[in-house]
Amino acid sequence: MDKKFFVWILLAIIFFVSFDVVSATHVSCGDKIINNTTLDSNLLNCSSNGIDIGASGITLDCGGFNILGQGGFGTGISNNGYDDIEIKDCNIQGFISGIGLQSTLNNILTSNTANANKYGIWISSLSTNNIITNNTANSNQNLGIIIFSSNNTLTSNTFSFNGVNGISLSTSSNNILTSNIANSNNYGIRISFTSLNNILTNNIANSNKYDGINIDSSSNNILTNNTANSNNLIGIQLSTFSNNNTLISNTANSNSFYGISISSSSNNILTSNIANSSVYYDGIILSGSQNNTLTSNIANYNKKDGISIYSSSNNILTSNIANSNLNRGIYITSSIDNILKSNTIKSNTNWGIFLSASSNNLIYNNYFRNIRNARDDGNNFWNVTKTPGENIIRGHFIGGNFWSGYSGLDADGDGIGDTQIPYNSNGDISNGGDFLPLVKSYRKTSCLNGAVC
Secondary structure, three states: OHHHHHHHHHHHHHHHHHHHHHHHHOOOOOEEEOOOEEOOOOEEEEOOOOEEEOOOOOEEEOOOOEEEEOOOOOEEEEEEOOOOOEEEOOEEEOOOEEEEEEOOEOOEEEOOEEOOOOEEEEEOOOOEOOEEEOOEOOOOOOEEEEEOOOOOEEEOOEOOOOOOEEEEEEOOOOOEEEOOEOOOOOEEEEEEOOOOOOEEEOOEOOOOOOEEEEEEOOOOOEEEOOEOOOOOOEEEEEEOOOOOOEEEOOEOOOOOOEEEEEEOOEOOEEEOOEOOOOOOOOOEEEEOOEOOEEEOOEOOOOOOEEEEEEOOEOOEEEOOEOOOOOOEEEEEEOOEOOEEEOOEEEOOOOEEEEEEOOEOOEEEOOEEEOOOOEEEOOOOEOOOOOEEOOOOOOOOEEOOOEEOOOOOOOOOOOOEOOOOOOEOOOOOEOOOOEOOOEOOOOOOOEOHHHOEO
């Protein structure tokens, strides 16, 4: 009895192992898998879905095999409602969606290729906490990846040559995008429809038909160390009430229109970004925008202006560099109540700074060295009250600006010009001017009672 019982047990084990191997290696188009599955062959000419996920907590490993549709039908790999799924090393082509996640949580997509579908990867609104790493979704008719959900992580994926967007976040918040490539799409990365609190770091969005990174009607996003170069419109654009976003150390060079554009958006912070060599227009542009803060950005070698401000108010520009632009370093038009301080504006072809139809702007402690430093037809302020503190030329008082064209004298050696004031840039500042122009003081010591030695 014991020997027969042992034989039956052995046969049962062989049967179930064999069944599992068959289910894992003999998958056909349209099959639903409920166990860990490793493909051993291609799935070709699928007329609807390629593979349906049918249980939670399983792994589909395609082993590099292809899942090919007939073009425009079904989903290559569909997960509707099952959690904790891992999908890896699959090549999917010829479906409406290469990979589709719907009403599912905590999935991992790794090293898959979803090319030449309508959509490469589709993640629906109820599918959250997914990890998407080292996937490729290129040359899809519409989107490389579209995400309608939140709390997803995208790392080291490539989404290029797609018909619309490489990466699209729509009503999608708290996602983390790191080291992804989104080149040669219409838009490289597009964040829209109130997508909030997303973090983008070290992504590349170059050579797209429109913008590299486009943020529309979305707020509280953080962009750090991203590259958006050589796009046909704008490197990085914030538009239509995209407020409270933070851009730090991004590079947006050689874009056709603008490096960085902020339109109809407020309370954004731009720090240490580079926007050089725009082909037709400006490095950085603010249009119809308020209460933005620009600090330590570089906008050099642009076709027109380094930084331009149109119909915008209450913005603060500090310690920015706008040099060697072919028109103006900084251009301000139809704008009020902006503050420009401690900026460097040198070697611009036409003007250092040009204000048109603008009033009540405060411009002080800036460094101007241009053939024509300033033009202003409004009523603006070019200095603050003399105050102790290191100024932009390392003098001891804050007051007005340093002007390469100022030839007045510093009678008392305090580093503030005392003659030919107010300085009006050879008459190009129509009203008032700089009453406290900065000069380099060569006084080293003081004698008793404050007398100059």
